[in-house]
Amino acid sequence: MADRTLDELRDLMVASGGVDEEVDLSDDILDTTFTDLSYDSLAVLELAGRIEREWDVVVPDEAAADFQTPRMVLDYVNERAGVN
């Protein structure tokens, strides 16, 4: 299965947590921290839930708690895609 892309992650972020007025998700946000994107820990947890349901990759709460940036999410997902 092809790797998940930042664009796909952006769609999921918009669907799960909306977009802050001050944030432009279309920027290069791969290494921008979720804090800077106005995504608090609960928003990341919600994102992890969406990934489980829509991408079929299990993300335990402890793994979600370690996500700092979109790149870390994509790395986690793409390493495990097809493994589950």
Place this chain on the structure above:
Amino acid sequence: MSRRAVVTGLGVVAPTGIGLEDHWAATLRGRSVLGPLTRFDASRYPVRLAGQVPDFVTKERVPSRVIPQTDHWTHLALAATDLALDDADARPADLPEYEMAVMTASSSGGVEFGQREIERLWRDGPRHVGAYQSIAWFYAATTGQISIRHGMRGPCGVVVAEQAGGLDAIGQARRVLDEGATFVVSGGTDAPFSPYGLTCQISNGRLSESTDPKAAYRPFDGDAAGYVPGEGGAIVIVEDADAAARRGVSRVYGEIAGYAATFDPPPGSDRPPTLRRAIERALDDAGVPPADVDVVFADAAGVPELDRREAEAIGAVFGDHGVPVTAPKSMTGRMYAGSGPLDLVDALLSIRDGVIPPTVGVRRIPADYGIDLVRDLPRRVPVRTALLLARGYGGFNAALVVRAVPDAVAAADGTTVPR
């Protein structure tokens, strides 16, 4: 020494309209805005009518980031807060963050959000319940979201006392002014329409099952057959009078002069209900004799036994036909946490414009109720002091006294009453 609590901003999101003047014009028109409950498919429920906020477009009034995290009831309150802040000409960013407080009321909590997530739980399993369920449903969510959005870090809380809670929240707002707060966002909204939300209400046995919007909710009528539920409410800005003056506010609607809450004895007790005591204590707290009260905004349960009890309490304090009584909620339905704050808005506008809004739908009041109900048409009369009453299912009673501050009383020859 207690600080003086004044109201400097009003934000309305109600079945009568969004925004102060639309709401007030609709209220003085004296026509019920009750209609079929459409927020969900209620065709298989015994309660079919509701008061619903018309034309509320969430994405135009609530930041997109907040919408998926919060329930409709919080959306209504966030929108009302923006209107109230604007009306008070207040910019939270310019005010001391630890002196800004948030005290709201809630009764149903996030039942629409919760309905959706519980359906997912049963249909798809626990992994399908969204993380935001944890913060969206619970009663303090609205207070919390207002606090976060506007950087208000002073005392924050929520009162849950069914219909009485909206007045209790205003009472709490006044109280925190003695604890260092100078600026309080208060009031409340409710959005009680989802299958489980409505089912919870039906269980109290007091909802009207009528399908005729004109006859469904007629408080103090001998044929009253329950009440119609409504959504929405009002958010108000309560400030310390001195701090408001320092801030340079140009308009003060009135003063929160007195407040009291009581709790009824349990069913079957030989002790009397305590609404009368709440009235007396609130008047005492305000230092206002009954003869100085110009209007009573009644709880108006729409259940004969409860209407009679309220009429008796009012009569015991004010005498037979001793004070004008009104219940504009007969037009909107009972909005639970939202009703007391909307009554507060109406009371303050009565003071401003010298006109009491009417109660609608009432045909015949039992003579022994002894109340002077303002019916069908607004009554022009100078208003300086108003008493507001609210009762919450389970025994809650709240009474609030508001009065004019100098220069806030309109002559009764105002021209703002539409015909």
